[in-house]
Amino acid sequence: MKRQVEDWIILADKDLHAAEIIFKEDYPLTNIVAFHCQQTIEKYLKAFLIEKEIPLIKTHDLIRLNGMIKETIDIGIDENKLMIINEVYLESRYPGELGLLSEGMPTSRQAKEFIEYAKEVKTIIQNKLKNEEALEPTSSLRSQ
Numbered sequence: 001m002k003r004q005v006e007d008w009i010i011l012a013d014k015d016l017h018a019a020e021i022i023f024k025e026d027y028p029l030t031n032i033v034a035f036h037c038q039q040t041i042e043k044y045l046k047a048f049l050i051e052k053e054i055p056l057i058k059t060h061d062l063i064r065l066n067g068m069i070k071e072t073i074d075i076g077i078d079e080n081k082l083m084i085i086n087e088v089y090l091e092s093r094y095p096g097e098l099g100l101l102s103e104g105m106p107t108s109r110q111a112k113e114f115i116e117y118a119k120e121v122k123t124i125i126q127n128k129l130k131n132e133e134a135l136e137p138t139s140s141l142r143s144q
Helices: 003-023 030-051 062-070 079-093 108-135
Strands: none
Touching (some): 003 030, 030 062, 062 079, 079 108
């Protein structure tokens, strides 16, 4: 695995950890949990793109990032959930019209679902990256 991929994964895991800590508070800041879950997913998608040597673009759009991956391989990301967390990300950061969240902020139940979905994406991408490593020839074979 490329060092840059490892760096993205470390940052993604920190975002997930932050979401979990904030969620456990007596008064969870559910919009901040949603933000960190979106960031976790974004960083895992970007790590996968880097590993596949697909050029990154400056975007926070999870649908677009997943679409870039799908041009090469469908890794099985639930696009309906991806669309929701993608929308909530913007709504959690900037005031304005709230499309998907009629109550204005994610509920605690929704925040918990976002954490679970971020973990699901993490697992999918980690498994794909591990499978890729298993298929790579060993260094002794590469030098022959």
